Amino acid sequence: MNVHSREAELSRALRDGPFHHALRAAIEARGLALHRVRHRLAQRGINVGVTSLSYWQQGARRPARSESLRAVRALEEVLDLPADSLTRHLASAGGAGCERPASRSYQTLVARSDVLRGLLTELEAPLDGGLHTLDHWERVRIGPHRELLTRASQQAVRAHRDGVDRYLAIHHGDPGCAPASVRVHAEENCRVGRVRWHAGASVVVAELLFDTRLRAGETYVFGYAFEDGTGGESREYVRGFSFGGGQYVLQVCFDATALPVRCLSFSRASAAARPSHTQDLTLSGANRTVHLVRAGAGPGILGIGWDWD
Template sequence: MGEQTISRELAHVLRTGPFSAALHLAIESSGLRLEEIQNQLAAQHIMVSQTTLAYWRRGRSRPERPASLLAVSALEGILGLPPDALTAQLGPRRPRGRWLDHPPGTMEMTDVWSGAENLEGLLRAVDTPVHNHLYRVSLHDLFSLGPNREVVSLVTRAVVRATADRISRSVFVYHNDDAGSGLPTVHPVRNCRIGRTRSDPDEEFVVAELIFDRVLNTGETAAIEYETRFPSCITSNHYHRAFPAETGDYLLQVQFDPAALPARCFRYSRRREDAPDQGLREVWVGSTYGAHLVERDIPPGLVGLRWEWE
């Protein structure tokens, strides 16, 4: 078959891997059953069992022998993918430690945040990697402020898709800009619970596990909701979300109290927290006292809103 129109999600996985997720999404997009794929391979004198195809698709094994690599090349044509789209996912990987190993096109949280010397230790203590075989389909943050410009809450809704089998959790990282004022707490709202939670003595970071209400296999999704609550003394003139990997869709809403409306509000993005602003533009604060931004295909880095009180 000819090359198919590739969805945003499949295009992302073809850039970042892993191989199993790319193969799974390509098969789903093609509409072909494993039996049909096996028959088309056999017509090219390439013999691969349905069990082997299923194992490749689920990440239980990887094609390594020359005959298997020939099958992968043939799969690209059968599934309507560009040449080498799957083969490129099987290149040699550098031997790296678990906590430094991350897929191409992603960033470690310790690279995103400035002054993150304590963060790596917290991630080790929680023992759930940031890049945990999950593609973030969509994120929605609702950041609310009170009448004294204080931060009240952050409600987050997320849809994630597993790119490997037996994925049961994600990890939450919050950076406190106002160290010493107390740390927020994380509370489950829907379809998840909070696992191990760690914070550093300097009150800069909170790291917590978000445990899904069921275990996900490759291609399955979870829709979770959780709330971050803040000490009453914390005020803020901005909020930004860190993206360690490309994310499909992002909606940020900032809700102001009628007694404390900002003079101006701006959208911005950065590669890292201490990097210069990019894409700076003014955002309207509506008659119901809220501002928002909508982003698609967000690359690794930071995206947020900031406001001026005077």
């Protein structure tokens, strides 16, 4: 993109927003690397990390605290922009694009949020991945030794910020799981990137890379699977939803030699909460499966549990 085109794009971004688009266009128009921007802010007595600047221009985070707003005003000087050309977009609801749906912190949805936070940090991933689920079909297979063998997912998602090109899939194994032996398979419209795990918490996080970079409002369909079989006796399968509004379908299939005596669906407001809205499920004799369907799932936790004896 030539200088004239960059300036034209910058003018449009400053006029129309949203904030992250305007900031990104300004940095590109000035030809500055983020570490140079950070250095120039530091010369003005303002300390902002490169990671924070990156999140701001991606739309993964939004400056809100007083020191962050002070940094944004300084950015207008550093990037030679008109006064209030960036800050005015923070005063709005966020500018054009796709509205982010109602959400709940992932910390309330998992028992070991500290472990998950550490793995996400290793992958340099924002807490908000920029995607929310429109439709999610999930099939879980329980093996002859009552172990979780596989779980396969097919998802349709929508981006609520620009630049999203990946999804972080999280697998929570049952007690005794060996995360290093869990395998991740990309089945449709994605490929496996980096994989991180924590043995003590039986958690695996896999980066699924898309073949395109989504803009806010765009949708994407992809499929993937985890192959486990390393854990002990499985008694439930749950799915946490940070965002609300999508449809979720969960099917659990049991081996013919290991059938539960009772199955029920349930929801939880958080990982620490007691199950609510429980409903007994009838095991299909032919397919040995039970399922739940929820329209407008989340934010929160949905799952199916079962008793063996």
